[in-house]
Each structure stands twice: as C-alpha cells, then as structure tokens.
Amino acid sequence: MSNTKKSTRQGTQHAEHLGKILDESLKDIYWAENHLVKTLPKLSAAATDELLKEAFDAHLGQTREHVAIVEQVFKLLGKEASGKRCAAMAGLSEEALEVVEQHEAGAAKDAALIMSAQKAEHYEIAAYGSMVSFAIHLGREDVADLLTEVLS
Ligand SMILES: [Fe+2]
Numbered sequence: 001m002s003n004t005k006k007s008t009r010q011g012t013q014h015a016e017h018l019g020k021i022l023d024e025s026l027k028d029i030y031w032a033e034n035h036l037v038k039t040l041p042k043l044s045a046a047a048t049d050e051l052l053k054e055a056f057d058a059h060l061g062q063t064r065e066h067v068a069i070v071e072q073v074f075k076l077l078g079k080e081a082s083g084k085r086c087a088a089m090a091g092l093s094e095e096a097l098e099v100v101e102q103h104e105a106g107a108a109k110d111a112a113l114i115m116s117a118q119k120a121e122h123y124e125i126a127a128y129g130s131m132v133s134f135a136i137h138l139g140r141e142d143v144a145d146l147l148t149e150v151l152s
C-alpha cells in the first residue's frame, strides 16, 4: 500500500474515532445540562441574597436553552437526543446539595453556593470548548457554530 493511501486510511479512522468521542461527549453534556436543570432551583431556594437567587434563576433559563441547543446538535448529526450519566456533574451536583443541607443561611453559605455553581460552569466550558474543536476538526462548522453559542 502506498504511503498516501495508508495515511488517508489512518485519517479516516482518526475522524471516525473523534466522531465517536464527540457523540459520547454530547450525551454526557446533555445529561449534565438536564441534571443542572434539576439542581439549580435547589441552589436558588437555598440562597439568601435576592440578587443571587435571581442569578441562579437566570442560569436556569440559560441551562434550558443549552439543553435545546444540544438537542439541535443531535438533530444536525441525524441522531436521537439521548443522555448518558455524567459522573462529574452528578458529583458536582451532589457536593452543591451538601452545601445546601449542611450550612446555615447567610452570606458565607451564598459564597459556597457560588463556588459550587462555578465548578459546574467550568466543567461545561471545558466540555463545550473541546467539542467545538472536535466539530471543526471533523469539518462540521454547523455543529461548531451551535456549540459556540453555549459559550457566548
Ligand atoms: Fe449550560
């Protein structure tokens, strides 16, 4: 086999593998976003400061939009939207609920709630950022554009 053919085949295998990783990452983040939709109202209810409650409520609205965007991505890829349990978001959510349960209301608890929400946010930023790169690498600018919306 010529070197060109060999490298073309390797390129195809690489693309298929990366495509699989993108699919798995989408299922992971779809589960994670849906899980956040359930957790955020609990954080909002536990917050003392009115502005923080509003911030959590606004974040809930954004998270619902993210769910819808990921559903659009599944559609673009010709796949049924489905989630696979994200152990990281499950754990971050569990930790956030420990803060909710174990601390007395007040400014210190609010600070801890913000930290919990930021940890979840950073997981998302890492996941979407990489998924955008994968999509671009796979020549799916349409998918990359949609996923970029989540980051803006
Ligand atoms: Fe999100």
Ligand SMILES: [Fe+2]
Residues within 6 Å of the ligand: 028, 029, 032, 085, 086, 087, 088, 089
């Ligand atoms: Fe995950």
